Amino acid sequence: xxxxxxxxxxxxxxxxxxxxxxxxxxxxxxxxxxxxxxxxxxxxxxxxxxxxxxxxxxxxxxxxxxxxxxxxxxxxxxxxxxxxxxxxxxxxxxxxxxxxxxxxxxxxxxxxxxxxxxxxxxxxxxxxxxxxxxxxxxxxxxxxxxxxxxxxxxxxxxxxxxxxxxxxxxxxxxxxxxxxxxxxxxxxxxxxxxxxxxxxxxxxxxxxxxxxxxxxxxxxxxxxxxxxxxxxxxxxxxxxxxxxxxxxxxxxxxxxxxxxxxxxxxxxxxxxxxxxxxxxxxxxxxxxxxxxxxxxxxxxxxxxxxxxxxxxxxxxxxxxxxxxxxxxxxxxxxxxxxxxxxxxxxxxxxxxxxxxxxxxxxxxxxxxxxxxxxxxxxxxxxxxxxxxxxxxxxxxxxxxxxxxxxxxxxxxxxxxxxxxxxxxxxxxxxxxxxxxxxxxxxxxxxxxxxxxxxxxxxxxxxxxxxxxxxxxxxxxxxxxxxxxxxxxxxxxxxxxxxxxxxxxxxxxxxxxxxxxxxxxxxxxxxxxxxxxxxxxxxxxxxxxxxxxxxxxxxxxxxxxxxxxxxxxxxxxxxxxxxxxxxxxxxxxxxxxxxxxxxxxxxxxxxxxxxxxxxxxxxxxxxxxxxxxxxxxxxxxxxxxxxxxxxxxxxxxxxxxxxxxxxxxxxxxxxxxxxxxxxxxxx
Amino acid sequence: xxxxxxxxxxxxxxxxxxxxxxxxxxxxxxxxxxxxxxxxxxxxxxxxxxxxxxxxxxxxxxxxxxxxxxxxxxxxxxxxxxxxxxxxxxxxxxxxxxxxxxxxxxxxxxxxxxxxxxxxxxxxx
Numbered sequence: 001x002x003x004x005x006x007x008x009x010x011x012x013x014x015x016x017x018x019x020x021x022x023x024x025x026x027x028x029x030x031x032x033x034x035x036x037x038x039x040x041x042x043x044x045x046x047x048x049x050x051x052x053x054x055x056x057x058x059x060x061x062x063x064x065x066x067x068x069x070x071x072x073x074x075x076x077x078x079x080x081x082x083x084x085x086x087x088x089x090x091x092x093x094x095x096x097x098x099x100x101x102x103x104x105x106x107x108x109x110x111x112x113x114x115x116x117x118x119x120x121x122x123x124x125x126x127x128x129x130x131x132x133x134x135x136x137x138x139x140x141x142x143x144x145x146x147x148x149x150x151x152x153x154x155x156x157x158x159x160x161x162x163x164x165x166x167x168x169x170x171x172x173x174x175x176x177x178x179x180x181x182x183x184x185x186x187x188x189x190x191x192x193x194x195x196x197x198x199x200x201x202x203x204x205x206x207x208x209x210x211x212x213x214x215x216x217x218x219x220x221x222x223x224x225x226x227x228x229x230x231x232x233x234x235x236x237x238x239x240x241x242x243x244x245x246x247x248x249x250x251x252x253x254x255x256x257x258x259x260x261x262x263x264x265x266x267x268x269x270x271x272x273x274x275x276x277x278x279x280x281x282x283x284x285x286x287x288x289x290x291x292x293x294x295x296x297x298x299x300x301x302x303x304x305x306x307x308x309x310x311x312x313x314x315x316x317x318x319x320x321x322x323x324x325x326x327x328x329x330x331x332x333x334x335x336x337x338x339x340x341x342x343x344x345x346x347x348x349x350x351x352x353x354x355x356x357x358x359x360x361x362x363x364x365x366x367x368x369x370x371x372x373x374x375x376x377x378x379x380x381x382x383x384x385x386x387x388x389x390x391x392x393x394x395x396x397x398x399x400x401x402x403x404x405x406x407x408x409x410x411x412x413x414x415x416x417x418x419x420x421x422x423x424x425x426x427x428x429x430x431x432x433x434x435x436x437x438x439x440x441x442x443x444x445x446x447x448x449x450x451x452x453x454x455x456x457x458x459x460x461x462x463x464x465x466x467x468x469x470x471x472x473x474x475x476x477x478x479x480x481x482x483x484x485x486x487x488x489x490x491x492x493x494x495x496x497x498x499x500x501x502x503x504x505x506x507x508x509x510x511x512x513x514x515x516x517x518x519x520x521x522x523x524x525x526x527x528x529x530x531x532x533x534x535x536x537x538x539x540x541x542x543x544x545x546x547x548x549x550x551x552x553x554x555x556x557x558x559x560x561x562x563x564x565x566x567x568x569x570x571x572x573x574x575x576x577x578x579x580x581x582x583x584x585x586x587x588x589x590x591x592x593x594x595x596x597x598x599x600x601x602x603x604x605x606x607x608x609x610x611x612x613x614x615x616x617x618x619x620x621x622x623x624x625x626x627x628x629x630x631x632x633x634x635x636x637x638x639x640x641x642x643x644x645x646x647x648x649x650x651x652x653x654x655x656x657x658x659x660x661x662x663x664x665x666x667x668x669x670x671x672x673x674x675x676x677x678x679x680x681x682x
Numbered sequence: 683x684x685x686x687x688x689x690x691x692x693x694x695x696x697x698x699x700x701x702x703x704x705x706x707x708x709x710x711x712x713x714x715x716x717x718x719x720x721x722x723x724x725x726x727x728x729x730x731x732x733x734x735x736x737x738x739x740x741x742x743x744x745x746x747x748x749x750x751x752x753x754x755x756x757x758x759x760x761x762x763x764x765x766x767x768x769x770x771x772x773x774x775x776x777x778x779x780x781x782x783x784x785x786x787x788x789x790x791x792x793x794x795x796x797x798x799x800x801x802x803x804x805x806x807x
Binding site for chain 2: 153154155156197296299300301302304305306307308309310312323324327328329330335336366369370373395
């Protein structure tokens with residue numbers, strides 16, 4: 001376990017503790033029990049006869065369950081092996097801990113067992129930014145339970161701590177006195193239950209949790225296709241992805257018990273338009289039900305009005321939803337916040353891709369209004385300059401997002417010389433997504449909504465957009481697409497990985513694709529592990545800059561899909577090989593991003609310092625690579641397979657791929673000589 | 683006393699069909715209190731068709747709050763999700779229905795829609 005932090009989670013409830021299972025959080029430190037974006041427990045410390053305990057081992061049984069084996073004495077030299085302590089903790093609604101103490105000696109022992117408990121009820125945003133609280137704390141002991149409470153006007157959050165064994169309860173914790181016979185044991189259950197006031201109805205207590213979670217996970221794993229592969233690590237990476245994706249499933253209180261992928265642990269266990277859509281796209285060949293839920297839940301929240309604080313427009317798909325105190329008091333706009341310019345066109349892309357895989361036309365019919373409203377948003381609300389492109393500029397100047405594309409940090413969009421453009425900005429990949437949304441919307445209009453006029457119109461608009469785009473964004477002297485247009489229509493001319501997303505969208509003229517592919521695999525963008533977010537040589541390039549030089553596995557999975565779309569199979573295979581090789585260094589779990597250093601220089605991928613892990617779209621990346629390596633593509637009621645994979649992968653089988661064809665198997669053999677390709681480019 | 687609430691429900695009844703409620707099915711009961719007085723409205727949705735009735739009755743989702751708050755919700759001065767997170771509004775029963783219903787409230791912006799084109803959204807029949 002890296003840095004001694006143990007995490008377990010279930011949906012948007014999670015616990016982060018040290019290796020003995022203790023929690024001693026400071027304000028800006030993300031340990032504790034979190035639920036609904038609020039920390040419900042910031043102190044949880046176990047002592048036996050006044051002594052802290054020493055971890056012997058930690059078993060991550062499942063993503064929702066951990067077992068800590070402890071012994072008294074924190075010193076590294078002296079360990080009193082006459083007692084051992086086991087804490088088995090599982091997350092559900094809050095957490096449940098089974099505390100067991102074993103007496104290994106031949107004499108009975110008398111022990112004082114103490115659990116200190118406390119909460120700062122910090123909003124996750126406060127933990128992230130180390131802000132101070134405005135409400136009132138109280139705690140009381142009632143019916144043998146400890147109740148910790150936080151009030152600010154009508155806003156109330158409460159944590160209730162209780163035990164099965166008799167305890168002396170005070171406002172700071174629980175004390176047990178026990179006598180354990182020789183070779184005997186003593187045990188108690190501890191329950192920590194958060195309540196979220198008026199939202200209480202939304203957090204239905206689920207009975208028999210552990211069993212049902214275990215069965216749920218088993219069902220999830222059994223339903224997914226199986227991977228057989230000569231290159232052993234791929235099986236491990238695949239299984240890691242499936243389990244992490246199961247863990248990241250999140251049932252927002254308004255999704256009727258259905259689940260969709262949340263964005264990532266620990267900061268992003270919530271509904272994100274962009275992340276949920278990209279992850280659902282990656283996972284379509286494996287778990288198509290995630291896409292259905294994502295479409296329904298995001299559809300339920302689709303914008304209907306103009307609201308400047310939330311950057312909401314009619315038809316717009318949300319960016320991020322939060323439930324904490326700062327959102328409740330409008331100190332943050334996430335109720336929900338709509339400031340993103342890509343989720344709306346991508347919503348239509350996902351709906352179409354979902355139909356192509358599953359043949360589920362009912363959902364396409366049910367979401368006709370939402371899809372039309374999304375298409376309408378592109379032309380009516382996103383074209384801020386009236387130039388026929390998708391632009392963004394926040395209306396919430398104080399707490400809204402400046403960059404409303406996936407590279408959403410402040411310095412991600414720059415000219416070659418490092419200057420930052422003004423607003424509004426029209427980044428290139430947004431135009432690709434809009435193009436793809438129109439093409440796919442036209443297909444759905446003709447096929448399912450029976451509206452040929454709309455289909456014709458969308459196709460005309462798509463063709464026109466493609467023609468203009470290939471003229472206005474093409475950087476002639478160096479043959480790639482500019483990162484964006486600035487408000488005056490000038491090319492923001494840095495070379496970035498966004499070019500790969502353009503291939504994926506299909507907006508690139510065939511005649512230009514070869515030059516784009518050459519750049520993506522060229523020395524400036526390709527590190528050997530993957531494609532950098534920003535090319536080496538640009539003024540703002542930094543191999544450990546968040547969106548200006550690091551390598552993002554999610555980004556690369558879509559770049560590879562784009563390369564395949566234009567027939568660059570071997571290049572796609574090379575990117576897949578690089579990222580999957582990198583995954584081995586992270587025990588099969590790809591981080592959000594890693595350093596853009598040259599592969600030959602570092603020999604191993606350098607993890608980006610504060611990256612989220614697991615993160616949904618990194619978890620989804622290996623799934624999409626499996627698709628692109630095997631060349632899986634639905635054609636009518638059939639799935640075609642056209643493998644191109646690196647030699648080192650050897651034989652690869654993907655069995656029981658679900659879809660409109662029932663279940664089919666795909667096979668491939670590694671024939672692409674990545675080394676030779678690399679040498680040839682030097 | 684202003685009566686934006688009555689106007690809101692009258693306009694909703696007049697509208698008769700709300701396309702984004704197509705997937706909603708059921709009745710939302712809105713119970714408002716004002717000192718010792720109380721009033722209730724029921725909105726029934728089926729495939730986007732909407733009807734409004736006064737008074738309590740069987741419902742799939744019950745929304746409770748102060749009448750003064752509701753006046754602010756229907757005039758775009760307050761936000762329903764924020765009110766719910768804060769505890770000023772409570773929701774019981776079918777949460778999905780509640781989420782879909784709150785989308786009927788106007789936004790806070792006085793800005794008009796930026797450009798007037800025909801648009802794609804068409805009324806469902």
